[in-house]
Amino acid sequence: MIDVLRSEWTKIRSVRSTMWTLGTAGVLMLAFGALMAVVVSGQSGGMEGLEPAGMSLTGLPFASLALATLGVLVISGEYRSGAIRTTLAAVPNRLELLTAKVVVFAAVALVVSTVASFGAFFVSQAVFAREGLSVALTEPGVFRAVVGAGLYLTASGLFGLALGALIRHTPGAIVMVIALILVLPSQTAMLPGEWGPFVHEHFTSNAGMRITDVNPVGGLPPWQGFAVYLGWIAVTLVAAAVLLKKRDA
Amino acid sequence: MTTAIRAAGLTKRYGQITAVAGLSFDVAPGRVTGFLGPNGAGKSTTMRMILGLDHPTSGAVTVHGVPYAKLKHPLRRIGALLDAKAVHGGRSARNHLLAIAQSNGIPASRVAECLELVGLTEAAKRRVGGFSLGMSQRLGIAAALLGDPEILLFDEPVNGLDPDGILWIRTLMRKLAAEGRTVFVSSHLMSEMAQTADHLIVIGRGALIADTSVEEFIGRSSQGYVKVRSPYLAEVAALLPHAERHDDHLRVAGVAPLEIGALVAQRGLALEELTFVQPTLEAAYMELTKDSLEYTS
Numbered sequence: 392m393i394d395v396l397r398s399e400w401t402k403i404r405s406v407r408s409t410m411w412t413l414g415t416a417g418v419l420m421l422a423f424g425a426l427m428a429v430v431v432s433g434q435s436g437g438m439e440g441l442e443p444a445g446m447s448l449t450g451l452p453f454a455s456l457a458l459a460t461l462g463v464l465v466i467s468g469e470y471r472s473g474a475i476r477t478t479l480a481a482v483p484n485r486l487e488l489l490t491a492k493v494v495v496f497a498a499v500a501l502v503v504s505t506v507a508s509f510g511a512f513f514v515s516q517a518v519f520a521r522e523g524l525s526v527a528l529t530e531p532g533v534f535r536a537v538v539g540a541g542l543y544l545t546a547s548g549l550f551g552l553a554l555g556a557l558i559r560h561t562p563g564a565i566v567m568v569i570a571l572i573l574v575l576p577s578q579t580a581m582l583p584g585e586w587g588p589f590v591h592e593h594f595t596s597n598a599g600m601r602i603t604d605v606n607p608v609g610g611l612p613p614w615q616g617f618a619v620y621l622g623w624i625a626v627t628l629v630a631a632a633v634l635l636k637k638r639d640a
Numbered sequence: 641m642t643t644a645i646r647a648a649g650l651t652k653r654y655g656q657i658t659a660v661a662g663l664s665f666d667v668a669p670g671r672v673t674g675f676l677g678p679n680g681a682g683k684s685t686t687m688r689m690i691l692g693l694d695h696p697t698s699g700a701v702t703v704h705g706v707p708y709a710k711l712k713h714p715l716r717r718i719g720a721l722l723d724a725k726a727v728h729g730g731r732s733a734r735n736h737l738l739a740i741a742q743s744n745g746i747p748a749s750r751v752a753e754c755l756e757l758v759g760l761t762e763a764a765k766r767r768v769g770g771f772s773l774g775m776s777q778r779l780g781i782a783a784a785l786l787g788d789p790e791i792l793l794f795d796e797p798v799n800g801l802d803p804d805g806i807l808w809i810r811t812l813m814r815k816l817a818a819e820g821r822t823v824f825v826s827s828h829l830m831s832e833m834a835q836t837a838d839h840l841i842v843i844g845r846g847a848l849i850a851d852t853s854v855e856e857f858i859g860r861s862s863q864g865y866v867k868v869r870s871p872y873l874a875e876v877a878a879l880l881p882h883a884e885r886h887d888d889h890l891r892v893a894g895v896a897p898l899e900i901g902a903l904v905a906q907r908g909l910a911l912e913e914l915t916f917v918q919p920t921l922e923a924a925y926m927e928l929t930k931d932s933l934e935y936t937s
Contacts, residue, residue: 394742406731473725473726474727476726481714483708
């Protein structure tokens, strides 16, 4: 297993798409966090009901797409080029390969996402501080939200990887991940009946983003919401693993 | 003789289409075995099944008696070049090989050795996306050699190469076999195999047509014929009851040129041409595979 992990590490660090997507995620987090702080603190009037900590994480939905794109590319890139055959000839145990890809990607994504989240928080608080509006990490829910932002980004990347392994086609998998974490979650609010709100609450990023909410009122508790999001990812990953084992390369 | 690769009743169907139909053969070590057949005969599908990439519909194929998927560090036993262009274009040649080496616990020092072996040392840091087909082919061969394997699989290695590249690959395959390795190489070109292979496995429409040495292969198809041309073709034809009549000449099988000459001279007829036509490998191949071309024009 350690051999395959080493190999996947070499692969992920030796292509430009890794730098581009991770760099984009970092820039989006910092830029949106800072921009939001500048805009809000420039407004006259009080800060009633506003959350400076939550605002520092405004870039999350956009950064999550960058992470998901990298996740997709980690596996679909090999299908596009045909390099998957070389990879599977070298590592015939397909579950071992998928596991190695998940572990290496998750580790890289977690480090970058966590750094980006804390970066966005501190940059944005520095802007708020000029107006005396900043909050500290020690205030209730703040630390959990910032750490949670890193976790949410990492999980979104893994969602991309799972969809990439399932669909094996870069544009298809990227469209799917955009639909699942960006477009459909808000649409589920319109679902009727008793089960409508339940689906809405548990739908991918609706559940997953709970962990980044500084002041969660009503709905799923933060960690429970994140666990539901991980459930979505786990189901996709299992489906991908089953098909990966069964299908011809 | 021990067997390096053994296929037994190997079959692959894609829906209605049967790509490989009950193929059984052994590939023996220490020689170059040519895997020959027209385009679409099932050669690549068979190679993918040997490497455990495609699952057989029925039958099995083993490497050193074991299914490929059961091999630990398979690249140390068997190296393959399937599609030279199937690489991530953004990676450098060195990193491409390094990732493959690491996956099989092959020391990183082998990467430089193999780059040297295929003459790509200068290009080690270049992105492989910019490589010419010839360079990609060399990179693919470097990847196949990384684990110093006893068995090597090459799928159409000379396709699209310039004469220099073709010569280089031929020489390399001969050298690898001379070192006692098993070389299994596919091609749709008989002339190519005539230059490199010791043994031939010929398939058409997914089924085995011949499994034989190169000499036997020529011998067993057609025996050659004598080409006869004469201004008195009709009269000459009357003397040779088994002659095959063509537009401007006769083809006579099983009779020596001397006998024909003598026969014609007895009647006082003149000949314009009397030639013994040797069967070529190409002709033997065409004859054997003519019924099995996937698409005939």
